[in-house]
Structure formats: structure tokens, C-alpha cells
Amino acid sequence: MTTDLCTLLNINKPILSAPMGGAAGPDMVATVCNAGGFGVIPLWGKSADGVRAGIAELRALTDRNFAVNLNLGFDYADQLQACIDARVCAVSLFWGMAPEAIERAKNGGLLVMSSVGSAAEAKQAADAGADIIIAQGWEAGGHVWGQVATMALIPAVVDAVDVPVVAAGGIADGRGMAAALMLGAQGVWIGTRFLASHEATIHATYQNSILQAQDDQTEWHADLYDVTWPNAPHRTLANATSDAWAAAGRAAPGARPGEQEVIGQRPGGGDVLRYQSYTPLPGTTGDVAAMSMWAGQGVGLVHKVLSAADIVSEIDTDARAIIAAQAAAFR
Ligand SMILES: Cc1cc2nc3c(=O)[nH]c(=O)nc-3n(C[C@H](O)[C@H](O)[C@H](O)COP(=O)(O)O)c2cc1C
Structure with a gap:
């Protein structure tokens, strides 16, 4: 072709x-x-x-x-x-x-x-x-x-x-x-x-979540994760972070449940905060499944x-x- x-x-x-x-x-x-x-x-x-x-x-x-x-x-x-x-x-x-x-x-x-x-x-x-x-x-x-x-x-x-x-x-x-x-x-x-x-240079938990996710388990968010440039909507796997945020009324940044909570560490050192825009890399520790796991709707085919x-x-x-x-x- x-x-x-x-x-x-x-x-x-x-x-x-x-x-x-x-x-x-x-x-x-x-x-x-x-x-x-x-x-x-x-x-x-x-x-x-x-x-x-x-x-x-x-x-x-x-x-x-x-x-x-x-x-x-x-x-x-x-x-x-x-x-x-x-x-x-x-x-x-x-x-x-x-x-x-x-x-x-x-x-x-x-x-x-x-x-x-x-x-x-x-x-x-x-x-x-x-x-x-x-x-x-x-x-x-x-x-x-x-x-x-x-x-x-x-x-x-x-x-x-x-x-x-x-x-x-x-x-x-x-x-x-x-x-x-x-x-x-x-x-x-x-x-x-x-x-x-x-x-792919991603954490095993992230990769396993991709394999297990169904077609309806991604979410489009205007600003759930704190992307490092303005106005950056994103699509990720639903997880404990997005579920808790939705259950608490989908508050805007600044008022989300668990703001600033440390949920893990980067492989080279440095905190990963809840809602941080962070692609979980190999070697990341902590609650990897609660981090921003970017994925598209085709995930159900993987x-x-x-x-x-x-x-x-x-x-x-x-x-x-x-x-x-x-x-x-x-x-
Ligand atoms: C983990 C992840 C990171 C991405 N980072 C970028 C990026 O750095 N630059 C970019 O142009 N697009 C980025 N995108 C978007 C992709 O380039 C592409 O448009 C998208 O993955 C296509 O949809 P699909 O995931 O359904 O195949 C990213 C997508 C994913 C899943």
C-alpha cells in the first residue's frame, strides 16, 4: 500500500x-x-x-x-x-x-x-x-x-x-x-x-491498565490534570483520582479533593502530586494507577x-x- x-x-x-x-x-x-x-x-x-x-x-x-x-x-x-x-x-x-x-x-x-x-x-x-x-x-x-x-x-x-x-x-x-x-x-x-x-517507556502498571481497559473507560477532561501549558484538554483512563473528583462534584482546580497530596515519586527523585500532569515512567513508585494515564478510546482494542x-x-x-x-x- x-x-x-x-x-x-x-x-x-x-x-x-x-x-x-x-x-x-x-x-x-x-x-x-x-x-x-x-x-x-x-x-x-x-x-x-x-x-x-x-x-x-x-x-x-x-x-x-x-x-x-x-x-x-x-x-x-x-x-x-x-x-x-x-x-x-x-x-x-x-x-x-x-x-x-x-x-x-x-x-x-x-x-x-x-x-x-x-x-x-x-x-x-x-x-x-x-x-x-x-x-x-x-x-x-x-x-x-x-x-x-x-x-x-x-x-x-x-x-x-x-x-x-x-x-x-x-x-x-x-x-x-x-x-x-x-x-x-x-x-x-x-x-x-x-x-x-x-x-514504550511507561510503567508496567500503566501498560497493564491499557491492556485491561475497555472502550468506555477513557474520559475527556477540560482541566482535570494540571497540564503545564494553558487550555489543554486531555483524554485519560478513568481511575481513582478521576472517580473521587467526580464523586466530589467535579470541582475546579484549587478545590479538588486531595489537592497537593503526594501520591508517588519519580524515578529520578521528586514528588508526583495528585492531579499533576505526569506520564508514569518505568521506575515511578507509589500509587501509579492514580496518576494521569493518557489513553484514547481505541484502548479497548489493545x-x-x-x-x-x-x-x-x-x-x-x-x-x-x-x-x-x-x-x-x-x-
Ligand atoms: C501518552 C500520550 C502522550 C502524548 N503526547 C503528545 C505529544 O507530546 N505531542 C503530540 O503532538 N501529541 C501527543 N499525544 C497525542 C498523540 O500524538 C496522538 O494524537 C494520539 O495518541 C492519537 O490518538 P490515539 O491515542 O487514539 O492513537 C499524546 C498521546 C498520548 C496517548
Whole structure:
């Protein structure tokens, strides 16, 4: 299955591993790239030197193309310059719309992937020169920019722009990929499914919770967890923290039950507070299940931990088989 997106990114499987804060490190990204997909490494929390080091670390693991994910909610200028200087294949911009960032990245020779939550935003990004639109539906795990569900968003975005569209949100297997391609997407951007990979850098309790969760056990919250940038709605697994907060009347930040309570420790030291935005990493101690366990609605489709390479291969094989079978059935 080769799409224009594959040609643009020089990949043979149009499957992108989504950037996922601390959960998608160089091992996962390199494994996806080496398996014929395309990995996106989140380096937005780093200094410019950290971005340079992160790119070098990844390049030691793969000679394939990848993208660096930057957060427009923070000052990204030096990070973007580091990507330009390092001549990475692509930069992925999320959380907002910044035509000037798109133009600067383009002038620096990078492909630009712009994450959007609506057709109007997609048009704005494409008009500013974005090469690839990442359309993230409301089903998605982690920080959720838009309010439109994937099924309605993808065709609307495809109609609005002339550049390749990649579908994100709720896609966890070959069926989801086949459906996204039928809606006009040229590739898929998958997060939650890759949390159940050997390469995901998350705590075993978090990974087991992903395996056990059903489709109706994620929750979208406007501001339950204290995300480090403003206005950052998010989707997580329901847990003791969200249950107690709901039972107490869904109070606003500042009045939630158990504010400032220490519920664990980070692997390198430092408290984890209840309601803190913190991806539970391996080595975290304490009540890990009460921490912010980001996940999308596709979590109910995730049943086993595989290597990221096997996930890419399985989804690609299944999507091809489904599309071929459907084509035959409707002849
Ligand atoms: C644990 C986690 C962390 C995330 N962190 C980021 C991030 O750093 N940058 C970003 O652009 N998106 C982030 N996202 C959103 C994903 O890139 C992607 O849009 C989403 O996972 C797609 O939906 P899915 O989880 O249903 O596959 C995160 C998602 C998860 C689950």
C-alpha cells in the first residue's frame, strides 16, 4: 500500500507512531522507522541543545527519516532552528496554529506536519505551506486539541486541503487504518496502540491498565490534570483520582479533593502530586494507577504487548487484507 505520503516521507508503510511525551522515546521511534513506518519523536520539552542531542541519539539507532515534534504552546524558536540546522526530514507542530512557524520550517528545508482539529485549521495550515496535515479526532489519547470525532473530521479535512492528510484518534488496528484510508487519509498516526509496545517507556502498571481497559473507560477532561501549558484538554483512563473528583462534584482546580497530596515519586527523585500532569515512567513508585494515564478510546482494542515493529507489520498486513477483501466483496 503506497500513498503519496509514502513517497514524500520515503517510507513503505503509511503508519506513523504518534509523539507521546515521555512514552515515545528513541527506541520506539527508531523501531517504527526501521520497520518501514515513520516515527515522530517528541523533543518539545528540551532545550535547543537537548533537541540536538535527541536527534543525534535517534540517528544512532536509525538511518531512516523521522520527524521532531514541537509544541507551539511554548517558545519553540530555538528548538526549530536546531531541527533546521540538523536537517531533519520533518518537523511536527502541535497545539495551535502558527503560520510563521510553518513558513520558517519550510524556508529551512523541512517538511512540515501540522496537527489540526478542524477543516478550517487544516486549510490555514496548508495555505501557510504545511506539507502534511495530521487531523486529530476527539477520540485521541493524551492532549486533545479539537472537538470533532475522527469519522467526521477526516473527510472534512481531506475536502479542505490538497496535501496528504494523516488520520489520528481511535485508530488501533488494521480495521481502523483501512477505514481511515477509505475516508481519504493517506496514512495513520497512532498513539495508544504503541503504548502497548515493548519499546514504550511507561510503567508496567500503566501498560497493564491499557491492556485491561475497555472502550468506555477513557474520559475527556477540560482541566482535570494540571497540564503545564494553558487550555489543554486531555483524554485519560478513568481511575481513582478521576472517580473521587467526580464523586466530589467535579470541582475546579484549587478545590479538588486531595489537592497537593503526594501520591508517588519519580524515578529520578521528586514528588508526583495528585492531579499533576505526569506520564508514569518505568521506575515511578507509589500509587501509579492514580496518576494521569493518557489513553484514547481505541484502548479497548489493545490486548497484547508486542514490539513496535510487529505492531507496524500487523496493522499494515491487516489493513491490506481488509481493503482487498472489501474490494472483492463489492465487485
Ligand atoms: C501518552 C500520550 C502522550 C502524548 N503526547 C503528545 C505529544 O507530546 N505531542 C503530540 O503532538 N501529541 C501527543 N499525544 C497525542 C498523540 O500524538 C496522538 O494524537 C494520539 O495518541 C492519537 O490518538 P490515539 O491515542 O487514539 O492513537 C499524546 C498521546 C498520548 C496517548
